């Protein structure tokens with residue numbers, strides 16, 4: 362489907378000057394998918410992309426064509442809309458042989474809840490891993506990822522509404538507002554990794570870290586195993602956190618590096634503060650991405666690619682060897698509703714636009730000839746060097 366001409370004319374966004382980051386968005390798919398919220402590849406399947414539609418389907422894009430039959434259709438179980446829906450998929454590290462995969466969705470049957478379930482290719486049997494009641498319709502987290510330790514990580518938001526009225530994120534006896542970690546290869550339906558901070562006592566054994574507001578999207582750096590999340594803010598600050606075992610990321614005591622509740626005099630001493638934050642002039646809802654480890658954009662090596670759902674800004678935050686931020690750069694003002702990012706098997710990073718498109722980050726230098734006439738969104742030249 363994609364020939365050389367369509368590849369060239371299909372590139373949206375261009376950069377007028379040669380610059381440290383000359384990045385554009387190359388369409389992977391435009392149209393045929395409804396409200397995509399995630400894209401993933403499965404181990405060993407480089408020609409396939411699994412596209413998660415919020416309403417409750419997973420479509421397969423194979424060699425640039427959508428397959429007629431969805432990979433999964435659980436629309437009858439899923440309540441969708443706003444922050445609800447089928448929110449992500451994670452393939453078992455041994456998927457190529459065991460065919461096991463996991464999904465995270467919200468349901469209203471019998472009551473509003475997050476469900477993480479396991480399926481196996483070729484079977485319609487659903488094995489429920491965990492079900493967590495949701496007090497409100499927003500802040501459901503939704504990301505699943507397997508860590509380098511082989512455990513399944515589950516991002517849980519504070520359950521809503523605004524300001525975490527039940528103070529759930531700070532309550533270690535509640536699974537909301539947490540990063541959870543479970544071992545789905547042992548136990549039934551799972552075992553607790555023995556190094557989880559409350560594996561023995563003191564709180565819910567599934568907790569890996571807490572004090573999160575809504576870790577909508579998180580990922581692992583494939584180079585060093587670091588867990589990095591965007592945490593969606595309340596009224597003032599969007600933040601990026603490096604999430605480590607047993608740490609408290611502050612919410613609702615703090616929003617970013619500011620006191621939230623109490624509004625002054627909060628004590629940050631025992632809290633882990635974000636490595637980066639931004640305010641309302643830049644965006645209003647962070648979408649966490651991936652540390653870039655691909656080949657197409659060598660200048661992005663080691664940068665955390667992330668964006669904002671509301672403004673469409675796309676950034677790269679350099680993170681150094683000691684996990685410290687080393688410069689943030691605005692790559693593009695896309696004006697796209699950036700619902701997610703995805704990482705391909707070869708490390709390239711994809712951007713998911715909620716309005717029905719998926720793009721790959723590619724360098725400007727790959728484009729030859731005249732500037733393309735299919736720029737849809739008025740993407741500006743706003744790349745700036747790291748500084």
Ligand SMILES: [Ca+2]
Nearest residue numbers: 610611612617
């Ligand atoms: Ca925080």
